[in-house]
Amino acid sequence: MLFGPHETNLGRRRALSERHVAYYARRAAGGCGIVVTETASVHGSDQPYERAPLAADCGPGWADVVAACRPSGTLVLAGLGHTGGQGSSAHTQAALWAPSRVPDVVTREVPMEMEQPEIDALVAGFAAAARSAAAADLDGVEVDAGARSLLRQFASGLTNTRTDAYGTDRLLLLRQVLAAVRGELGAGRVLALRLSCDERAPWAGITPPAAAEHVAELAPLVDLLVVVRGSGVAPSAYRPDGHTPPGFNAGLTRTLRAVAGGTPVALQGSVVDVADAQRALADGIADAVEMTRAQIADADLVAKARAGVPVRPCTLCNQACQVRDVRNPLVDCVVDPADEGGPGHVCPPGAGREVLVVGGGPAGMEAARALAAAGAAVRLVERGDRLGGALSLVAALPGRARFAAFADWLAAECARLGVRVELGTEAPDGGDVRAPGGRPRPPEFAVEEGGVVVTAAQVLAGAELPAGPIVVHDPAGGPVGPGIAELLAAAGREVAVVTPDEVIGARLAGDLAPANTRLLRAGVRRETASLLRSVGAGEAVLVDRWTGEPRSIPCAVLVDAGPWLPDAGSRGGGVAAGDAVAPRTVLEAVLEGRRAARAVLAGGTADAGALPGPTTHP
Structure with a gap:
C-alpha cells in the first residue's frame, strides 16, 4: 500500500518541517508500506505554491522522515518533479518553463520555451535531487510525470509542439531524466514513476492507446509504475471527488500492467475501501494500491484492517485535503481533523467520569x-x-x-x-x-403573498415541492446549493441558482469547475453576482450585485440553502x-x-x- 505524494502546506519555507515528519510517521505507524513524500521541485525555477518543497532544501527533512518511518518497516521515497507551464510565477517572478509557448489553460500565462541550457539544468536538477535523496538514506525516489508535471508536458502533443529532437521524440527528456536519476541512486534503491496515461484530451493529448506505447518503452527503466490520469485541461481527473466512482482507474491500470513487462504497477484513483484494494490485487489489476486520501482520513487504516476494526471512511469530498489554495491551509480531513505534532488526537484519561x-x-x-x-x-x-x-x-x-x-x-x-x-x-x-x-435562519429577503420558501434540509428530507420553476438561493457558496440544484434538475425540474458570487459554488475548491459543468449540462440557470430581494407571486426579484439593477426570474418555490443559526x-x-x-x-x-x-x-x-x-x- 502506498501513501502517495500530495500538497500539505506543512513546510517551513521550502523545506520539510517537523510537521511533515509527524504526518508521515503516523501513516507508517499505522501500517502503510510505502510513503512518498510531497513532491519537491528539482530546480529553483519551479515554485508552484508558496510552501512547495525544494529538493535542494529537503535533505535534513528527508533524513528525519526516514528515521521516523523506518522503525515501522515503511519504505520512504522522495517525490521529485517540476510543474513547468502549470506552475506559478507569483513567487519566483520569473517566466515559467515549458516545452513550447502554449498558454496554460487555467492561468492563460504564456511560458518560455526551454532551450538546451534549461533542459540540461532540469536533468541536472533531477540528478542532484536523487543524489541528495540517497545521501539522506531514502529507499528511493518517485519521478513525477503526472497530471501537473513538466515531464508530462513534454510527452504530450497538447503542450509540446517542438520540431527538434524533443518534439519528434516526446519521451526523450523523460528517458534522460530517468537515466540520470538511476545513475545517482545506485543499486538497492527504488526508482518509481508516476505517469499520466490519459489526459482526457483525445484530440491531441496522451490517450490510453498512446500510453500503452509509453508504458512499454518506460516500464523497463523503472522499478514501480503508478498509473494516473489528468492534465492541464482535466486537473480534476487526477483526484476527483465523490461524483466519480471509487477505483475509476482500475480498467486502465489492468490494461497497462499487461504491457509493463513485469514491472510492478500501482493502482491510483479514489481507492478508499480496503476490500476494493484487496480485490484489485487478487484480480491482477495491480501489484500495489495507492490509498492516499483513505490514509488521510484514517492514519491507522492498515493496522485497523488487520485487526478487524472498522476504518474511519474517506468521504471523497476534497474539502480539506486539497490545499493548493491562496489561503495556504494545512492539509486536513473533514472526518479526522488533524493537529499534526500537537494534542489533536489525545484526550486526558476519562476513567470514572x-x-x-x-x-x-x-x-x-x-x-x-x-x-x-x-x-x-x-x-x-x-x-x-x-x-x-x-x-x-x-x-x-x-x-x-x-x-x-x-x-x-x-x-x-x-x-x-x-x-x-x-x-x-x-x-x-x-x-x-x-x-x-x-435552526433555520429567518429569511433575509422579503416573502410576499403567494411566496413559497423551503429549506435545503426540507428538500433533502423528501419534502414535496409545488410544480413550476425552482430557485435555489445559495449565499454560502459551498456544496449544498449546487448539490440541491443538481438533484432537482436530475428529477426533471426547471432550476435556477442565485448566488452573490461570480461563479456557482465559489468555495467548492477542486469541484468548482466540474460542478459548474454538471449544472450547465443539466440545464440549470445560473444567476451569478446577484442578490435576492423578494419572492412571491410566481417570481423572485434579484438585483445585480455591482449595479443594483433589478430583474425578476420565474419562481414557484424558493429553496433557501443559506447557513442556519x-x-x-x-x-x-x-x-x-x-x-x-x-x-x-x-x-x-x-x-x-x-x-x-x-x-x-x-x-x-x-x-x-x-x-x-x-x-x-x-
Missing part, C-alpha cells in the same frame, strides 16, 4: 466517541429518531453518498465503545457537551460544539466535538468553537 452529551450530529457523536475511547461513561441524548444530524441529509446530495458511511461509522463506534444512546429524548438542563444542531438556548451550560456555536462545516463540527471532549476531561468550560486550534508557522 460520567458525561452527558446533548445532540447526535457529527459534533455530538465525535465528542461521545472520543470520551468513551478515553474511558468515560457516556450518555448521548438526541431529540430526533436517528443519529447523524445534517450528515444524513448531506449524504442525499449527488456525490456525497459517502457521508452516510461516516455517520454510520460514528454511530457504530459509539455502540462499540459502550455509549448509551437515547433517541427521541429532549435534553435535560445542563449537559457536559452541548451539540444539539441548529445555533439552536435557541443551546449555550445553556457545559461545552458547546458544532452548530450550537455557529453554522459549521462537517470538519469544524467534528473538530469541535473532539475539542469539547478534551475540554470536559481536562475540566475546561470554554466553548469548543472558542478553543485554540493548531498553531501555524511561517
Whole structure:
C-alpha cells in the first residue's frame, strides 16, 4: 500500500518541517508500506505554491522522515518533479518553463520555451535531487510525470509542439531524466514513476492507446509504475471527488500492467475501501494500491484492517485535503481533523467520569466517541429518531453518498465503545457537551403573498415541492446549493441558482469547475453576482450585485440553502460544539466535538468553537 505524494502546506519555507515528519510517521505507524513524500521541485525555477518543497532544501527533512518511518518497516521515497507551464510565477517572478509557448489553460500565462541550457539544468536538477535523496538514506525516489508535471508536458502533443529532437521524440527528456536519476541512486534503491496515461484530451493529448506505447518503452527503466490520469485541461481527473466512482482507474491500470513487462504497477484513483484494494490485487489489476486520501482520513487504516476494526471512511469530498489554495491551509480531513505534532488526537484519561452529551450530529457523536475511547461513561441524548444530524441529509446530495458511511461509522463506534444512546429524548438542563444542531435562519429577503420558501434540509428530507420553476438561493457558496440544484434538475425540474458570487459554488475548491459543468449540462440557470430581494407571486426579484439593477426570474418555490443559526438556548451550560456555536462545516463540527471532549476531561468550560486550534508557522 502506498501513501502517495500530495500538497500539505506543512513546510517551513521550502523545506520539510517537523510537521511533515509527524504526518508521515503516523501513516507508517499505522501500517502503510510505502510513503512518498510531497513532491519537491528539482530546480529553483519551479515554485508552484508558496510552501512547495525544494529538493535542494529537503535533505535534513528527508533524513528525519526516514528515521521516523523506518522503525515501522515503511519504505520512504522522495517525490521529485517540476510543474513547468502549470506552475506559478507569483513567487519566483520569473517566466515559467515549458516545452513550447502554449498558454496554460487555467492561468492563460504564456511560458518560455526551454532551450538546451534549461533542459540540461532540469536533468541536472533531477540528478542532484536523487543524489541528495540517497545521501539522506531514502529507499528511493518517485519521478513525477503526472497530471501537473513538466515531464508530462513534454510527452504530450497538447503542450509540446517542438520540431527538434524533443518534439519528434516526446519521451526523450523523460528517458534522460530517468537515466540520470538511476545513475545517482545506485543499486538497492527504488526508482518509481508516476505517469499520466490519459489526459482526457483525445484530440491531441496522451490517450490510453498512446500510453500503452509509453508504458512499454518506460516500464523497463523503472522499478514501480503508478498509473494516473489528468492534465492541464482535466486537473480534476487526477483526484476527483465523490461524483466519480471509487477505483475509476482500475480498467486502465489492468490494461497497462499487461504491457509493463513485469514491472510492478500501482493502482491510483479514489481507492478508499480496503476490500476494493484487496480485490484489485487478487484480480491482477495491480501489484500495489495507492490509498492516499483513505490514509488521510484514517492514519491507522492498515493496522485497523488487520485487526478487524472498522476504518474511519474517506468521504471523497476534497474539502480539506486539497490545499493548493491562496489561503495556504494545512492539509486536513473533514472526518479526522488533524493537529499534526500537537494534542489533536489525545484526550486526558476519562476513567470514572460520567458525561452527558446533548445532540447526535457529527459534533455530538465525535465528542461521545472520543470520551468513551478515553474511558468515560457516556450518555448521548438526541431529540430526533436517528443519529447523524445534517450528515444524513448531506449524504442525499449527488456525490456525497459517502457521508452516510461516516455517520454510520460514528454511530457504530459509539455502540462499540459502550455509549448509551437515547433517541427521541429532549435534553435535560445542563449537559457536559452541548451539540444539539441548529435552526433555520429567518429569511433575509422579503416573502410576499403567494411566496413559497423551503429549506435545503426540507428538500433533502423528501419534502414535496409545488410544480413550476425552482430557485435555489445559495449565499454560502459551498456544496449544498449546487448539490440541491443538481438533484432537482436530475428529477426533471426547471432550476435556477442565485448566488452573490461570480461563479456557482465559489468555495467548492477542486469541484468548482466540474460542478459548474454538471449544472450547465443539466440545464440549470445560473444567476451569478446577484442578490435576492423578494419572492412571491410566481417570481423572485434579484438585483445585480455591482449595479443594483433589478430583474425578476420565474419562481414557484424558493429553496433557501443559506447557513442556519445555533439552536435557541443551546449555550445553556457545559461545552458547546458544532452548530450550537455557529453554522459549521462537517470538519469544524467534528473538530469541535473532539475539542469539547478534551475540554470536559481536562475540566475546561470554554466553548469548543472558542478553543485554540493548531498553531501555524511561517
